[in-house]
Amino acid sequence: MSAIMASRSLTLRRLVRSVLQSTPKYTPSCRSCAGSSHGWRKVSMWSSPHGRTFASNPNPVKKETRSDIMMADAILKDEEERADEIRKQRQQFQPKNVAPIEEVMESDPALRSPDFFQVHNLFTVRELFDARVHLGHKVGSLHPNMMDFVFGSRFDSVIFDLDKTAFHLRQALNFTAHIAYRQGIILFVTRSPHTMNLVEQTAIECGEYAHCREWHTHIMTNSENKFGGITRLPDLVIMLSTLDSVLATHGAVFDANKMLIPTVAIVDSNCDPNLITYPVPGNDDTLTAVQFYCKLFKEAILRGKQKRRNMEHQLQDQQIEKSER
Amino acid sequence: MNSSAKALQLVTRSRVSAAVCGSTVRIPRNFFSSSTESTSTAGGTTSSDPSSQNVPQFSFENNAAAEATGAIKLTKEDLDSKRGTISKAMHAYLKRAKEHQEFMDTQEKEFVFGRRHLANMMGKDIESFTQKDVDEAIRYLFPSGLYEPKARPIMRPPQEVYPKQKAAQFDMSGRPHHPFFYTAKPNFYYLLHEMVSKINSLNKLAAGVSRSESVEDDSFSGSTWISKEDLETRLLEKITDQMYSEWLACFERIVAHPKKDKELEFIKAYRKPLAVQSKTSELLPITLEPDGRKSVHVPMCMKKSVRADVLVTVPGTGEFKINGQGLDFFKLISNREAVIAPLQLAKMLGKVDIEANCQGGSKTPEKPKSPGCPDNGETARAIAVRWGIANGLAALGADVEKLRLAGYLVKDYRQRERKKPGKESARRTWTWKKR
Numbered sequence: 001m002s003a004i005m006a007s008r009s010l011t012l013r014r015l016v017r018s019v020l021q022s023t024p025k026y027t028p029s030c031r032s033c034a035g036s037s038h039g040w041r042k043v044s045m046w047s048s049p050h051g052r053t054f055a056s057n058p059n060p061v062k063k064e065t066r067s068d069i070m071m072a073d074a075i076l077k078d079e080e081e082r083a084d085e086i087r088k089q090r091q092q093f094q095p096k097n098v099a100p101i102e103e104v105m106e107s108d109p110a111l112r113s114p115d116f117f118q119v120h121n122l123f124t125v126r127e128l129f130d131a132r133v134h135l136g137h138k139v140g141s142l143h144p145n146m147m148d149f150v151f152g153s154r155f156d157s158v159i160f161d162l163d164k165t166a167f168h169l170r171q172a173l174n175f176t177a178h179i180a181y182r183q184g185i186i187l188f189v190t191r192s193p194h195t196m197n198l199v200e201q202t203a204i205e206c207g208e209y210a211h212c213r214e215w216h217t218h219i220m221t222n223s224e225n226k227f228g229g230i231t232r233l234p235d236l237v238i239m240l241s242t243l244d245s246v247l248a249t250h251g252a253v254f255d256a257n258k259m260l261i262p263t264v265a266i267v268d269s270n271c272d273p274n275l276i277t278y279p280v281p282g283n284d285d286t287l288t289a290v291q292f293y294c295k296l297f298k299e300a301i302l303r304g305k306q307k308r309r310n311m312e313h314q315l316q317d318q319q320i321e322k323s324e325r
Numbered sequence: 326m327n328s329s330a331k332a333l334q335l336v337t338r339s340r341v342s343a344a345v346c347g348s349t350v351r352i353p354r355n356f357f358s359s360s361t362e363s364t365s366t367a368g369g370t371t372s373s374d375p376s377s378q379n380v381p382q383f384s385f386e387n388n389a390a391a392e393a394t395g396a397i398k399l400t401k402e403d404l405d406s407k408r409g410t411i412s413k414a415m416h417a418y419l420k421r422a423k424e425h426q427e428f429m430d431t432q433e434k435e436f437v438f439g440r441r442h443l444a445n446m447m448g449k450d451i452e453s454f455t456q457k458d459v460d461e462a463i464r465y466l467f468p469s470g471l472y473e474p475k476a477r478p479i480m481r482p483p484q485e486v487y488p489k490q491k492a493a494q495f496d497m498s499g500r501p502h503h504p505f506f507y508t509a510k511p512n513f514y515y516l517l518h519e520m521v522s523k524i525n526s527l528n529k530l531a532a533g534v535s536r537s538e539s540v541e542d543d544s545f546s547g548s549t550w551i552s553k554e555d556l557e558t559r560l561l562e563k564i565t566d567q568m569y570s571e572w573l574a575c576f577e578r579i580v581a582h583p584k585k586d587k588e589l590e591f592i593k594a595y596r597k598p599l600a601v602q603s604k605t606s607e608l609l610p611i612t613l614e615p616d617g618r619k620s621v622h623v624p625m626c627m628k629k630s631v632r633a634d635v636l637v638t639v640p641g642t643g644e645f646k647i648n649g650q651g652l653d654f655f656k657l658i659s660n661r662e663a664v665i666a667p668l669q670l671a672k673m674l675g676k677v678d679i680e681a682n683c684q685g686g687s688k689t690p691e692k693p694k695s696p697g698c699p700d701n702g703e704t705a706r707a708i709a710v711r712w713g714i715a716n717g718l719a720a721l722g723a724d725v726e727k728l729r730l731a732g733y734l735v736k737d738y739r740q741r742e743r744k745k746p747g748k749e750s751a752r753r754t755w756t757w758k759k760r
Contacts, residue, residue: 185500187507197521204504211507213514219507226509230417232499234507 110181110307117177117303120170122296125162128169131292133282134160136269146269149281158269160281172264172278173300176236179262180206180304184235187211188297189252191244195290199240202294206301209234215244215251220259238297239265241284242276249275266293412499422493432483439480456481512560513568520575523588531584548596550576555597609720614638621720626683626713628705628737633683635713639721641678647710648682660707667715667733671723681710712736 094100099107110116128134136142136150136158149168151161179186186208190199196212203210211219218226220233237256242265244250253275256263262277266284273279283289443462444454459480469477479486495501503511505518551559553569564572579585579592611619620638627633645664647654655661668674686702715733719725728734742751749755 183498183500197518197525200505200518201522207504209501209504209507211505213508216509219509227494229421230414232412232414232495232501 110178115170115174117174117181117300117307119173119177119300119303122173122299123166123169123292125166127292128162128165128282131289132286133165133289133292134162135283135286135289136160141270143270143272145273146267146271146281149273150269160269160283165280165282168278168280169282169296172280173296175262175278176238176264176297177300177304177307179236180208180301181308182235182304183308185209185232186236186238186301187234188238188240189215189250190240190290191215191250192241192285192290193245194287195240198287198290198294202298206298207305208301211252215255217251217255220252220255220261233259234261237261237263237265239263239276240290240293242267242271243284264297266290411497412495414495414499415493415497418493418495429483429487432487436480436482443480510560510562510564510568512562513564513572516560517572517575520572520579523591524575524579524582527579527582527584527587530587531582545580545592545596548593548598551595551597556595608725609716611720619721621717623713623716626709626716628709628712629702629739629741630685631683631702631705631709632685633681633706633709633713635682635710635717636680637714637717637721638678638680639673640676643675644678646678646680655703655707657703657707660703663704663707663711664714667711667718667723667728667731670727670731670733671718673718673721673723677718677721679710679714681713683709708737 105111134151136146138157139153140156142150142158146158149160149164151159153159176186186203186206188199188203188208188210190196190212199212200210216226223231223233234256237252239250239252242250242253247270249272253263253265257275263275264278265271265273265276265280266282267273267276267279268282268284271284273281280293282293440454440459441451443459443466444451446466447454447458447462449458463478463480467478471477494503494506501507503515505511505514508514550573553564553566556569556572557564576592576595579588585592609621609623611621614620618638618640620636623635623637625632626635645652645654647664652661652664655664664679665674668677683706686706711733712735715728719728719734725734744750745752747754
């Protein structure tokens with residue numbers, strides 16, 4: 001164990017050093033800039049659509065100095081001490097009647113597998129494109145935090161990088177399926193009037209919940225008074241649009257954060273993804289896109305529930321076998 | 326839920342799931358380990374007393390109507406077996422329901438005891454001592470001079486006195502029954518959702534039919550939308566004025582749809598018939614004339630200072646006799662038209678005889694107001710006679726609702742306003758000149 005720790009700290013040390021003396025690198029291997037003969041135009045606000053502005057980084061190339069090494073060592077020492085402290089605290093406050101996380105992870109096949117519900121085969125990038133997920137708003141309304149998910153711009157409107165969208169969407173679907181598998185309450189939220197009925201219908205069809213009306217902050221933060229007694233709150237909030245009817249951030253985003261409820265949200269180019277647990281960059285206005293998301297989330301939830309049912313049947317059979325013996 | 330599912334719960338409801346699921350109630354591992362232990366931890370919810378708690382079944386129409394009096398009874402064993410999925414919310418609800426039930430039980434006992442005591446005091450048989458006897462005994466033993474009946478002493482069964490508690494809206498694991506539970510007005514918003522779904526399906530049917538092609542018909546003329554209060558009682562939820570107007574707007578869209586016939590049943594469920602006012606008003610008596618004809622005498626037909634009485638006789642030849650003259654008693658064409666208007670409306674023109682006698686009207690009949698206006702109280706007389714004719718026809722069996730809607734049956738009590746000193750007439754002032 002100590003050997004592993006030592007080697008880890010060695011690699012860590014190297015990493016920190018490399019960060020401290022890092023040379024900003026700009027890789028022109030991205031698709032949008034390499035050929036330059038294609039119809040796509042780079043968004044002028046940053047040099048690479050794949051990352052932050054490196055060109056404007058004023059740091060010159062630095063050689064490794066003695067003080068740098070000392071600084072790195074000091075930082076690492078601090079880190080190790082802190083990790084030790086955390087480990088001690090964990091042991092101290094580990095509830096005696098709750099299984100440790102490693103044990104649970106090991107015992108549960110759903111947590112062992114990286115894609116237990118096979119959500120990767122729910123959609124292809126081509127289907128995302130066909131559903132017009134790649135279309136964002138005008139470049140002028142682009143939220144700075146959304147830059148990482150953008151491929152480029154066309155006719156002054158933002159185009160999302162669908163590879164990235166697919167990655168995030170798969171993560172979100174996997175998480176959703178896991179929550180459904182664990183019998184969590186899933187709340188669909190949107191405020192856009194033209195998709196409201198569709199979203200509500202989706203929630204009903206997969207046996208979950210919807211809130212597509214005016215948001216009152218007491219629903220989550222003061223639920224005991226609002227519903228006249230202790231109320232179980234949702235375990236996951238799925239937002240098909242993170243903006244409310246006046247294009248401000250939806251109240252559910254803040255309230256879910258206050259109540260430590262994870263959120264899965266479709267974030268358009270004019271939305272802030274920062275408070276979202278699983279942001280999915282994509283078009284949240286077009287009906288085909290929203291229909292597509294609804295179909296995917298419904299399917300993921302139903303898969304989670306189906307797995308749960310299969311599991312229960314399996315356990316039942318095992319019990320019967322045992323009793324027969 | 327059987328024990329195997331419970332075992333599964335045991336595994337999954339551990340720290341990871343609790344951490345993943347956010348607000349899920351964390352149930353410790355040894356909570357389920359043995360039945361004796363769980364009984365002790367459960368505390369109040371499973372006492373030895375077999376008091377039953379109910380779990381109402383959800384229905385979109387009427388979920389709150391299920392009261393806290395057992396539809397499905399849960400025994401101690403049931404609760405034990407369901408311990409795996411019981412949530413904090415359900416625990417709290419069960420505790421509340423149990424407290425309420427205990428309170429009601431003691432109240433019930435006290436009521437039975439009190440009734441027995443009352444029967445003894447009144448010297449009556451306990452078995453045949455009804456609620457009516459209780460009320461009488463209370464009135465006799467505790468005479469009250471208070472005006473308001475609600476303030477007087479009463480003795481009623483506790484079920485009538487204490488409000489019924491709303492049943493739990495969620496199941497054992499705390500999952501709400503209604504998909505729109507978190508909107509806090511689930512029934513109302515489900516109705517809106519249903520209506521929009523109907524509009525969408527109608528739109529699919531009406532693909533290609535333009536709005537202008539829809540024919541306006543008055544199939545809903547005799548009814549109106551149910552009021553906000555009615556809607557509230559039907560949905561068992563308080564709604565705001567804005568919500569009600571939203572609901573109305575949505576329904577108006579369905580009614581304006583060219584394919585609305587498909588949803589007539591749905592629309593009619595939310596309409597109520599207009600109250601027919603004229604049915605309640607009294608009609609004048611019909612007298613039989615010596616010549617076998619029927620007639621109605623309408624006394625005191627009034628308009629301003631005119632007082633008239635009208636005799637409508639049926640069957641007739643359409644003869645008019647107004648102060649001994651024919652219809653040419655009225656100089657103005659408009660006044661003649663006013664008089665025959667109710668007859669035209671009731672389609673009785675030429676079928677009845679009218680005899681009218683009017684007094685009053687203008688004090689200066691000889692002096693016209695202006696050369697172009699030969700009125701001089703003539704219009705007031707015409708309106709008075711018209712009122713008499715309309716009432717007579719109503720008594721003779723004409724369509725009262727039509728006459729009422731046309732405004733012919735309204736008695737005009739307005740009088741001429743007197744002239745004031747310092748003014749040219751009632752209100753008019755003389756032209757003001759500085760000097």
